Amino acid sequence: MSTIDVSPVASQVGGESAYRIVNDFSIQVATVNGSGSQTANNVLMRSIFQMGVPVSGKNLFPSNIAGLPTWFTIRANRHGWIARKKEIDFLVAMNPETAREDVMKLEEGSAVVYDEPLKLNELRGDLHFYPVPFDKLVAPVCPEPKLRKLVRNMIYDGVVAHLLSIDLEEMRKALFKQFGPKKVKAAELNWNAVLAGRQFAMDHLRKTDPFVIERMDKTAGKIIIDGNSAAALGCIFAGCTVVTWYPITPSSSLVETMIGYLKRLRHDKKTGKATYAVVQAEDELAAIGMVIGASWAGARAMTSTSGPGISLMAEFVGLGYYAEVPAVIFDVQRVGPSTGLPTRTMQGDILSNAFLSHGDTKHPLFFPSSPAECFQMAQDAFDFAERFQTPVFVNTDLDLGMNNWMADPFEYPTKPFDRGKVLSKEDLDRLGGFSRYKDVDGDGVAYRTLPGTPHPAAAYFTRGSGHNEKAAYSEREDDYVNNVDRLARKFETMRRYVPKPEVDINPKARIGIICCGTSRWACEESRDQLLREYGIETSYLRLKAFPFTEELSQFIDQHDRVYVVEQNRDAQLLCLMRLECSPERIAKLRSIRYYGGMPLDARTVTDELVAKEGL
Amino acid sequence: MSATIPAPPPPKKVNRIGLDVLPYKGSKTTLCAGCGHNSISERIVEVFYELGIEPWKVAKMSGIGCSSKTPAYFLSQAHGFNSVHGRAPAVSTGALLANKDLIGIVVTGDGDTASIGIGQFIHMLRRNVPLIYIIENNGVYGLTKGQFSATADVGSTQKSGVVNQLTPIDCCLLGIELGATLVARSFSGDKKQLSTILKTCLSHRGLCVVDVISPCVTFNDHVGSTKSYTYVKEHEVPLQDLSYVPYYEEIHVELEEGEAREVTLHDGSLLRLKKLGREYDPTDKLAAIQALHQAEKAQEVLTGILYLEQGRDTLIDMLGLCDEPLASLGEDRLRPSREALEMIMEELR
Numbered sequence: 001m002s003t004i005d006v007s008p009v010a011s012q013v014g015g016e017s018a019y020r021i022v023n024d025f026s027i028q029v030a031t032v033n034g035s036g037s038q039t040a041n042n043v044l045m046r047s048i049f050q051m052g053v054p055v056s057g058k059n060l061f062p063s064n065i066a067g068l069p070t071w072f073t074i075r076a077n078r079h080g081w082i083a084r085k086k087e088i089d090f091l092v093a094m095n096p097e098t099a100r101e102d103v104m105k106l107e108e109g110s111a112v113v114y115d116e117p118l119k120l121n122e123l124r125g126d127l128h129f130y131p132v133p134f135d136k137l138v139a140p141v142c143p144e145p146k147l148r149k150l151v152r153n154m155i156y157d158g159v160v161a162h163l164l165s166i167d168l169e170e171m172r173k174a175l176f177k178q179f180g181p182k183k184v185k186a187a188e189l190n191w192n193a194v195l196a197g198r199q200f201a202m203d204h205l206r207k208t209d210p211f212v213i214e215r216m217d218k219t220a221g222k223i224i225i226d227g228n229s230a231a232a233l234g235c236i237f238a239g240c241t242v243v244t245w246y247p248i249t250p251s252s253s254l255v256e257t258m259i260g261y262l263k264r265l266r267h268d269k270k271t272g273k274a275t276y277a278v279v280q281a282e283d284e285l286a287a288i289g290m291v292i293g294a295s296w297a298g299a300r301a302m303t304s305t306s307g308p309g310i311s312l313m314a315e316f317v318g319l320g321y322y323a324e325v326p327a328v329i330f331d332v333q334r335v336g337p338s339t340g341l342p343t344r345t346m347q348g349d350i351l352s353n354a355f356l357s358h359g360d361t362k363h364p365l366f367f368p369s370s371p372a373e374c375f376q377m378a379q380d381a382f383d384f385a386e387r388f389q390t391p392v393f394v395n396t397d398l399d400l401g402m403n404n405w406m407a408d409p410f411e412y413p414t415k416p417f418d419r420g421k422v423l424s425k426e427d428l429d430r431l432g433g434f435s436r437y438k439d440v441d442g443d444g445v446a447y448r449t450l451p452g453t454p455h456p457a458a459a460y461f462t463r464g465s466g467h468n469e470k471a472a473y474s475e476r477e478d479d480y481v482n483n484v485d486r487l488a489r490k491f492e493t494m495r496r497y498v499p500k501p502e503v504d505i506n507p508k509a510r511i512g513i514i515c516c517g518t519s520r521w522a523c524e525e526s527r528d529q530l531l532r533e534y535g536i537e538t539s540y541l542r543l544k545a546f547p548f549t550e551e552l553s554q555f556i557d558q559h560d561r562v563y564v565v566e567q568n569r570d571a572q573l574l575c576l577m578r579l580e581c582s583p584e585r586i587a588k589l590r591s592i593r594y595y596g597g598m599p600l601d602a603r604t605v606t607d608e609l610v611a612k613e614g615l
Numbered sequence: 616m617s618a619t620i621p622a623p624p625p626p627k628k629v630n631r632i633g634l635d636v637l638p639y640k641g642s643k644t645t646l647c648a649g650c651g652h653n654s655i656s657e658r659i660v661e662v663f664y665e666l667g668i669e670p671w672k673v674a675k676m677s678g679i680g681c682s683s684k685t686p687a688y689f690l691s692q693a694h695g696f697n698s699v700h701g702r703a704p705a706v707s708t709g710a711l712l713a714n715k716d717l718i719g720i721v722v723t724g725d726g727d728t729a730s731i732g733i734g735q736f737i738h739m740l741r742r743n744v745p746l747i748y749i750i751e752n753n754g755v756y757g758l759t760k761g762q763f764s765a766t767a768d769v770g771s772t773q774k775s776g777v778v779n780q781l782t783p784i785d786c787c788l789l790g791i792e793l794g795a796t797l798v799a800r801s802f803s804g805d806k807k808q809l810s811t812i813l814k815t816c817l818s819h820r821g822l823c824v825v826d827v828i829s830p831c832v833t834f835n836d837h838v839g840s841t842k843s844y845t846y847v848k849e850h851e852v853p854l855q856d857l858s859y860v861p862y863y864e865e866i867h868v869e870l871e872e873g874e875a876r877e878v879t880l881h882d883g884s885l886l887r888l889k890k891l892g893r894e895y896d897p898t899d900k901l902a903a904i905q906a907l908h909q910a911e912k913a914q915e916v917l918t919g920i921l922y923l924e925q926g927r928d929t930l931i932d933m934l935g936l937c938d939e940p941l942a943s944l945g946e947d948r949l950r951p952s953r954e955a956l957e958m959i960m961e962e963l964r
């Protein structure tokens with residue numbers, strides 16, 4: 001249930017509401033995929049955002065092109081909580097297939113806008129029902145029958161705008177922005193549908209529910225963007241030159257968006273030629289192979305995929321580790337292999353990424369939690385991959401990658417690229433030669449050269465696990481051990497360079513909460529719930545990368561019990577911490593997991609933590 | 616010790632860029648004595664030396680197998696990458712994207728290319744990646760001790776007597792069909808033909824697929840094998856007598872009417888194809904495909920330049936890449952301006 005703004009008076013279903021719930025509720029639009037509702041939903045979300053109210057949008061969609069149920073949930077929250085909210089307060093029931101179930105799931109006092117012929121009002125007496133004859137309304141505003149299916153959705157925007165007091169001018173702005181300057185005709189057609197919906201609502205619907213949007217000033221300067229687009233921009237500003245990919249939900253839009261921005265930003269002004277290459281590979285195995293080849297030859301190269309693609313990349317990532325070739329891999333995590341829940345979110349690849357491949361391989365992981373971090377960590381990942389000459393994973397997920405987020409605008413990068421230890425012809429002239437796998441500086445990171453360097457001593461031969469310091473073929477025990485020990489030292493050095501965790505120590509807290517990535521939003525809100533509802537004080541640490549840093553140990557030491565919150569069944573993040581922590585610290589760790597495929601919500605965390613605390 | 620006047624060292628033999636043969640050689644081969652792959656490495660050393668190619672401009676790429684080890688045995692002053700079984704096409708494509716000025720030479724085996732790597736091979740063909748892609752074809756997996764590969768002919772036997780019943784994959788046919796712009800077949804034992812083909816490849820712009828029958832003396836050189844030295848010698852049918860004049864040499868042409876065809880290659884070098892027996896037009900795709908099918912029926916091993924198409928866009932052209940290699944671009948060319956970011960942020964507000 002939503003929290004109530006004014007004094008809690010019992011809901012008076014059917015009559016005028018005695019109280020109002022302002023800027024703190026969720027709207028769910030239930031449609032069929034392929035019906036073009038996405039535009040209407042984005043316009044609705046953007047209108048609320050433009051009114052200065054913090055907002056988040058979650059699209060729950062099937063792995064299908066047309067005809068299966070889809071739900072879009074918008075949460076408006078004046079406190080700025082933008083995690084998913086489990087309870088739906090305001091339902092727009094457009095899908096006859098799911099309408100009954102959707103209505104039955106609502107809590108008492110919720111509101112329902114529905115297609116009149118569905119007669120949903122007969123189902124329950126404890127909700128606020130608003131019947132709308134969509135077909136009758138759409139015909140006059142959309143003479144072209146083929147377009148009616150799409151335009152019909154805009155009618156609910158008009159109805160909802162009226163019922164929730166959304167400023168019509170903001171909705172108009174949002175709609176025209178959504179369609180862009182090239183589609184003014186289409187925008188006008190859709191705008192007329194909004195107006196028709198609003199007019200109908202004004203003439204025929206009497207507001208009885210308590211939900212209202214009121215203007216605030218909490219979104220000034222902010223942007224709305226999905227994590228994939230943010231990551232794409234990060235890669236471009238990081239100077240990425242080679243992009244390879246194989247389409248897979250939820251990662252495809254990362255490269256697709258990138259292609260759009262690259263066309264705009266990375267063509268030579270004079271010649272029109274490209275300063276980048278994008279190749280749609282035949283599979284993920286080829287995609288990572290191209291990245292390894294390109295990075296070996298000196299490009300900043302990346303690929304983007306999801307779990308099933310990661311599996312195919314295993315041998316190459318191991319080769320990248322042993323042969324010390326940079327690579328940036330975005331893993332927009334989803335649920336499991338094959339078909340089933342590929343369009344649901346999960347933090348399910350933490351362990352498989354950390355140790356992908358075979359032999360003594362381990363890899364750095366970055367965990368962005370927001371679009372701004374996607375933008376920043378994309379840049380960090382390229383610097384890191386080149387500095388340490390190794391594959392780097394950026395673990396996002398479907399929730400972050402594909403959903404629209406209210407975000408702080410991105411800061412222009414001021415740090416120069418870190419291209420790592422690369423010897424030029426001039427360096428070689430000075431040095432006379434080099435040993436590719438020798439630890440000259442004591443940090444485990446050796447020097448490399450790039451093919452094409454015009455010097456007789458530049459060349460070296462790259463192969464997998466069997467080589468000595470000079471990159472000569474070797475199967476000797478001592479050479480192998482020397483090399484993997486150096487790789488382990490290199491991994492230790494990484495700890496000093498990874499993004500440090502976000503830490504909030506509450507001196508009164510005995511309990512700590514740890515999470516990574518998108519679990520952030522539910523955890524932050526849960527801390528607020530724990531304090532307000534149960535008086536539980538908590539500290540908080542959000543990991544931004546693996547390998548972990550000393551902040552983690554310190555944090556565990558400062559608390560009696562530490563809850564590790566994550567979105568998978570087997571506590572993968574906690575397992576990774578176990579590998580790096582002392583037994584005393586491990587003994588303090590508790591696990592809170594959610595793995596149903598929806599974005600994590602605060603209530604789930606709060607309930608579980610309270611139960612585990614025995615309260 | 617009695618003083619002797621040391622004899623002046625004999626003048627070093629050098630090529631046109633002043634290098635002796637040493638930088639063109641590699642480390643000592645660890646392959647079996649008599650392995651066809653060794654002869655191919657020798658041809659590579661000779662050809663690169665003879666044409667005076669700067670070793671540092673070359674990237675030597677391979678997958679996994681006896682054949683894929685060989686980049687270590689030539690051009691010690693070129694970067695090499697012994698990558699992953701069957702995946703040399705992807706790694707090489709990536710390397711060329713990063714630095715389109717590299718001369719990419721890929722050495723793989725029939726197992727590497729036609730078995731585990733067939734998918735990547737095919738897609739590399741479609742992309743016309745500018746590479747010299749050599750398949751050292753012995754019909755077996757040498758490195759894992761003699762199992763059949765996907766190029767083994769129907770009826771060919773293993774040492775143990777096992778007979779192959781599966782249809783072989785002809786990498787040249789695939790090459791012609793799917794987008795390679797120079798396709799050739801040769802025999803590791805035919806020094807002159809192989810050298811000329813390799814030189815032609817170095818003058819060509821686009822993907823060259825060179826399938827070289829290269830007998831495995833240890834696992835597939837027995838009676839009953841169709842990839843043995845004896846079998847190939849007996850069944851080889853060279854299509855042309857090839858000769859090559861590099862662009863930097865003066866070209867004297869004395870053509871006997873109707874006997875030879877001459878082709879000016881991308882870099883200005885000249886390829887001369889003198890017909891041997893039957894008529895053959897290597898620019899005629901359909902005829903080339905037909906000839907290969909007929910040869911298979913007749914149990915002939917057709918060698919020579921099977922297909923040549925000049926002027927087609929390579930992957931680099933299709934991507935419209937800028938003139939400098941991507942790998943050498945600096946921050947000034949790669950990081951868009953502050954204004955550009957601000958404009959995008961404004962659009963998202």
Ligand SMILES: Cc1ncc(C[n+]2csc(CCOP(=O)(O)OP(=O)(O)O)c2C)c(N)n1
Nearest residue numbers: 680681682700724725726727755756757758
């Ligand atoms: C993924 C993988 N599977 C299997 C192997 C084992 N393996 C190594 S070489 C090879 C076959 C090589 O055959 P070919 O390419 O014909 O080379 P040749 O040794 O005959 O020159 C195999 C199967 C491997 N290295 N990697």
Ligand code: SF4
Nearest residue numbers: 647650681757831832
């Ligand atoms: S096993 Fe065969 S292919 Fe391998 S080196 Fe020996 S002869 Fe050559």
Ligand SMILES: [Mg+2]
Nearest residue numbers: 724725726755
């Ligand atoms: Mg073989």
